[in-house]
Amino acid sequence: MTREILVELADAVAGGKAERDSPYPPERRGEDGAAEICLAALAAGVSPEDVLRRGLVAGMQRVGERFARGEAFIPEVLLAAKAMRAALAHLEPRLAKEEAGRRGTVVLGTVAGDIHDLGKNLVGMVLQGAGWRVVDLGVDVSADRFAQAVRAEHPRVVGLSALLTTTMAHLGPTVERLRREAPGLPVYVGGAPVTPEFAERIGAAGTFPDAFAFARHLGEAG
Amino acid sequence: MTVEFSLEADGLPLSAEEVFRAWHCPPDGGNAFVEAVVERTLEAARPRMAVRAGYRRLDAREIDLETGPVIGSQLEGASSLVVFLVTLGPGYDEWVRSSFRRDPLVGCAADTIGSLAVEEAAEILEGRVDAELLGEGLGATRRLSPGYCGWDVAGQAALFAALPEGFLGVRLSPSFMMVPLKSVSGVIGAGRRVAKRPYPCATCGIESCSRRRRGA
Ligand code: B12
Numbered sequence: 001m002t003r004e005i006l007v008e009l010a011d012a013v014a015g016g017k018a019e020r021d022s023p024y025p026p027e028r029r030g031e032d033g034a035a036e037i038c039l040a041a042l043a044a045g046v047s048p049e050d051v052l053r054r055g056l057v058a059g060m061q062r063v064g065e066r067f068a069r070g071e072a073f074i075p076e077v078l079l080a081a082k083a084m085r086a087a088l089a090h091l092e093p094r095l096a097k098e099e100a101g102r103r104g105t106v107v108l109g110t111v112a113g114d115i116h117d118l119g120k121n122l123v124g125m126v127l128q129g130a131g132w133r134v135v136d137l138g139v140d141v142s143a144d145r146f147a148q149a150v151r152a153e154h155p156r157v158v159g160l161s162a163l164l165t166t167t168m169a170h171l172g173p174t175v176e177r178l179r180r181e182a183p184g185l186p187v188y189v190g191g192a193p194v195t196p197e198f199a200e201r202i203g204a205a206g207t208f209p210d211a212f213a214f215a216r217h218l219g220e221a222g
Numbered sequence: 223m224t225v226e227f228s229l230e231a232d233g234l235p236l237s238a239e240e241v242f243r244a245w246h247c248p249p250d251g252g253n254a255f256v257e258a259v260v261e262r263t264l265e266a267a268r269p270r271m272a273v274r275a276g277y278r279r280l281d282a283r284e285i286d287l288e289t290g291p292v293i294g295s296q297l298e299g300a301s302s303l304v305v306f307l308v309t310l311g312p313g314y315d316e317w318v319r320s321s322f323r324r325d326p327l328v329g330c331a332a333d334t335i336g337s338l339a340v341e342e343a344a345e346i347l348e349g350r351v352d353a354e355l356l357g358e359g360l361g362a363t364r365r366l367s368p369g370y371c372g373w374d375v376a377g378q379a380a381l382f383a384a385l386p387e388g389f390l391g392v393r394l395s396p397s398f399m400m401v402p403l404k405s406v407s408g409v410i411g412a413g414r415r416v417a418k419r420p421y422p423c424a425t426c427g428i429e430s431c432s433r434r435r436r437g438a
């Protein structure tokens with residue numbers, strides 16, 4: 001029973017079926033969506049940890065793999081993310097108490113002087129779908145605010161985003177600030193102009209060209 | 223001489239197909255539902271755009287744009303420089319953000335539509351400048367922007383210094399990012415001895431460049 005309901009949940013997420021009333025996918029109109037299945041699983045006594053890992057994360061992972069193989073396009077990933085969020089809204093309050101079920105916390109933000117957040121938002125969405133708790137500090141975030149968040153949230157990972165080579169100049173000092181604040185805390189950097197060579201030069205833990213590659217790496221790393 | 227004007231968002235040639243091209247998707251986005259969502263987002267997007275465009279024409283000897291050699295050679299021989307700016311206005315960025323929070327597909331569509339729209343607005347501005355110059359018997363280069371074709375993004379500083387304070391309501395962050403985000407800046411060279419030459423794409427590493435994709 002547990003196994004079946006979790007497979008059903010993973011299917012709903014991967015297929016982008018968010019709620020019973022959602023119009024997508026048209027052929028599943030009227031059927032339960034990720035939100036209802038998530039609630040049913042919890043009511044049946046499935047642990048929030050299993051609901052997250054074997055339901056939501058499994059479903060997002062399936063879409064991510066299809067995307068990586070070129071079998072799914074961006075819209076399908078975004079529809080799956082919407083379904084994942086619909087379920088997570090019910091799961092979130094339960095998870096806070098069951099911290100062990102999660103991979104840990106990631107603090108994300110766009111660096112000072114930069115207001116571009118779509119890339120960072122996609123990274124946050126995909127990491128949530130991979131089972132991370134995401135603390136998003138928003139845009140134009142100073143090194144001090146990142147340091148404050150590290151003190152308050154005890155993240156396992158920090159991710160910094162920048163759109164232009166000129167705003168990328170804030171990545172180095174922010175990485176440096178965080179190294180002083182929390183030695184050993186991996187700080188990743190990303191955004192259109194960031195290269196692996198640049199990441200290495202500023203002492204970042206690394207960079208990834210897209211959200212899924214980053215999530216895969218973090219999954220493998222821990 | 224400084225010129226400012228508004229553009230009707232309805233007049234910008236935008237389509238769902240363009241959005242899907244930017245996403246490397248099939249022309250219908252993969253299925254009819256997705257296509258309908260993007261079509262609807264396009265309709266919702268237009269009224270949220272407050273498209274403003276403007277430019278200032280200066281004697282080429284009046285300013286040094288520190289463009290670097292590649293752009294420098296494009297502008298060679300220009301007797302005046304037309305420094306331009308286009309923007310969708312501040313409301314659009316906020317709408318993209320709130321859309322993404324509600325629905326990631328709608329949010330991403332809104333973002334891409336905004337990027338395409340501001341590029342189209344720049345295209346229209348370039349056409350107007352070309353026509354104005356042609357009327358005076360002058361030729362024009364293509365539009366060139368800091369951050370492209372080997373011109374450092376820091377070139378924004380010199381461009382903005384050439385424009386009136388607060389021009390079109392666009393502000394430059396200390397690290398040269400324009401606020402609102404959906405804004406494009408650049409320059410067009412004008413003179414008897416300049417013409418539209420191809421962008422130097424063959425020697426440029428920027429594969430994802432939208433101007434390259436236009437077959438520039
Ligand atoms: C769309 C676009 C625009 C749009 C809007 C900007 C926007 N994004 O909303 C418009 C047309 C307005 C525009 C304007 C300009 N642009 Co522009 N733009 C782009 C373009 C084509 C896509 C950016 C984008 O939104 N991508 C989609 C998002 C989802 O991707 P992303 O942010 O990169 O995030 C992904 C990854 O990078 C990664 N990631 C992001 N953050 C993080 C963090 C971590 C930790 C990790 C691991 C990964 C990661 O994962 C994300 C999701 O998969 C890029 C080229 C490109 N291919 O990237 C140029 C680009 C960013 N633009 C560029 C430039 C120069 C400009 C202008 C300065 C030009 C000008 N003079 O007008 C202006 C600046 C605008 C401003 N406000 O200041 C340059 C920057 C080059 C440089 N040297 O810095 C680029 C790279 C194009 C180029 N020349 O190569 N631009």
Ligand code: SF4
Pocket residue numbers: 369370371372421422423424426427428429431432433434438
């Ligand atoms: S691809 Fe072509 S148009 Fe784009 S930045 Fe490079 S040279 Fe310029």
